[in-house]
Amino acid sequence: MLRFVIRRLLLAVTTLFAISIITFVLFFAVPSSPATVMCGKNCNPTQIAQVEHRLGLDQPLIDQYGTFVKGIFAGRTIGEGDFARECPAPCLGYSFRTDEPVLDIIKRTLPVTVSIVIGSAILWLLIGVSLGMASALKKGTIFDRLAIGTSLVGASLQVYFFGLVLLLIFVYSTGWLTAPSYTPFTQNPGQWAYGLILPWITLGFLNSALYARLSRAQMLETLSEDFVRTARAKGLPKTKVYTRHALRAAITPIVTIAGLDIGAALGGTVITETIFGLQGLGKASVQAVEDLNLPIVLATVLLAATFIVAMNIIVDLLYAVIDPRVRLG
Amino acid sequence: MSVSPDDPYLQVRDLQVQFPTEDGLVRAVDGVSFSVRRGQTLGIVGESGSGKSVTSMAVMGLHNAARTKLAGEISIGGTNIVGMHDEKIREMRGQDMAMIFQDPLSALHPYYKVGVQIAEAYRVHHPSASKAEAAKRAVDMLDRVGIPQPQRRAKQYPHEFSGGMRQRAMIAMSLVNDPALLIADEPTTALDVTVQAQILDLLEDLQREFNSAIIMITHDLGVVAQIADDVLVMYAGRAIETGSVEQVMRSPQHPYTWGLLASVPSLHGDAEIDLVPIKGNPPSLINLPSGCAFNPRCRYAGQNGNRSFTEAPELRSTGQDGHHVACHLSAADRLRIYQEDIAHAGVAQ
Secondary structure, X not given: OHHHHHHHHHHHHHHHHHHHHHHHHHHHHOOOOHHHHHHOOOOOHHHHHHHHHHHOOOOOHHHHHHHHHHHHHHOEEEOOHHHOEEEOXXXXXXXXXXXXXXXXXXXXXXXXXXHHHHHHHHHHHHHHHHHHHHHHHOOOOHHHHHHHHHHHHHHHOOHHHHXXXXXXXXXXXXXXXXXOOOOOOOOOXXXXXXXXXXXXXXXXXXXXXXXXXXXXXXXXXXXXXXXXXXXXXXXXXXXXXXXXXXXXXXXHHHHHHHHHHHHHHHOOOHHHHHHOOOOOHHHHHHHHHHOOOHHHHHHHHHHHHHHHHHHHHHHHHHHHHHOOOOOOO | OOOOOOOOOEEEEEEEEEEEEOOEEEEEEEEEEEEEOOOOEEEEEOOOOOOHHHHHHHHHOOOOXXXXXXXXXXXXXXXXXXXXXXXXXXXXXXOOEEEEOOOHHHHOOOOOOHHHHHHHHHHHHOOOOOHHHHHHHHHHHHHHOOOOOHHHHOOOOHHHOOHHHHHHHHHHHHHOOOOOEEEEEOOOOOOOHHHHHHHHHHHHHHHHHHOOEEEEEEOXXXXXXXXXXXXXXXXXXXXXXXXXXXXXXXXXXXXXHHHHHHOOOOOOOOOOOOOOOOOOOOOOOOOOOOXXXXXXXXXXXXXXXXXHHOOOXXXXXXXXXXXXXXXXXXXXXXXXHHHHHHHHHOOOO
């Protein structure tokens, strides 16, 4: 168990290093220069060179990467002379554009994304899984057809369509809700939930459609398993057969997929954030790519990768808890 | 309700099991009757699709009532479960009749410890028993079916057991409530040959100890010869030959039974004689051949004025007490064919 965790953590660190290098190289493979973008249209080559020097972009690639890595672990000094600033570890640099420390940007945007993901994940797991299980048990009935039909619609809808329709109905037409906004949970939990209700419903409904279909298929497969027949042959009541025996086995693959989905979503729910005007991680990262804002691009890419890698490890650990046949090692 | 000890514990009369499907009505079991006394074993033999497993599921009351048409009578300890309320059958299941399945690895729940699964089977029919009592009962049962270190084994998961041990655990679970009727559906098919014999021995021992009625479902005539008292040969949902093991194995009457016997390798027979498989495949249960369902595969179907193609044969006595066969061939023809074509072929016995 401990050995498994240590090995996976080492592997995770290696993965993250590789991703940071690839991001770095890809960034500089783009044929436009961040300095030109920042300096504006009327800059002459001398000014551009000055900006490049100030940002450290005139250094060799390897040195820049070295500085970046050193900053994360030991902190570094950015700029020189009068502009020199101390950037303590973990230093992710400063935004090329606003000079704001990248760490502050992350601290500001990450909670928004995390809030969106947590709320919608609870919704989609609760609704999706219970709906899927119920339709499996009532296979072929009107309820089943209705649930599966609805989830087919849900699965075919896109966030940018469904989200906009919700906005139109609940905010612009009826005024039942104010436009989504983010209030930190610690400040006012009620306001936090109120401001995020539309993004939650949007992501929650669309994903629960997928999870309903997945759970239904899983449950149907499990119900035809021999051990479910054994449970019935023992004379167990239906509820016990369905929950203790069938559900328990059907839920395992759903945990895996949910873990990976949540990990991926934490890296940024770009479209949702954009539609509802929420300043989350996804929006920040897309903006950074447009601006060729390397420090933010690097930080968001690494963060997204960290979430996925971490959720992978967590899912594997959970798997071993759920299924006694799984041995870690 | 009680039955006198001499009456059969299980009495099945004219059982019909049908599944309506989009392609038509599947007559999985069509008019089968048999009975088993306590302490006796009935072997039900047939190919896959012959209706033997469907019969056993019907006796367990495990068919989905919404998708199955059941008719006839299945009387267990004097109670007819055909048409009975689901909940009442559930209360009998595991208590009055229990079942052992073919593949113990898939039949045991992979996520629960073996002891827990056995204890669960006990507690459902003994609601007043405490968890500790049920756990102790589970360990006792594991001990009784010959699992060494039952205390430790009860705390293990099915995947930590070997195939034979798993089937023993399955048997322990089925017997935990002292059921009077035990149905074993191909209990040795998934096991090594050496382990098969041990499991059959164990079942015989337990039968003596518990005085249970056993239905042994199998396609293996060797198993039948070893453990059964009576045999029911099924083909396409019907009983085509019934009788004592002696009768059916020593003087088989139905061409299908001959085929089954001729396709079993014999240790004592002549190694030069080839095994003879039964040609063709089992028929579709939706579109049975008219007349005798076996006629497309029967070498002797034309020998009786083509009655085999027009008229389904009834199960009739062969003249020997309790031995019945459903075949249009006359007794004399059957004797002649058996002596000329079959007997020398070194059948199982």
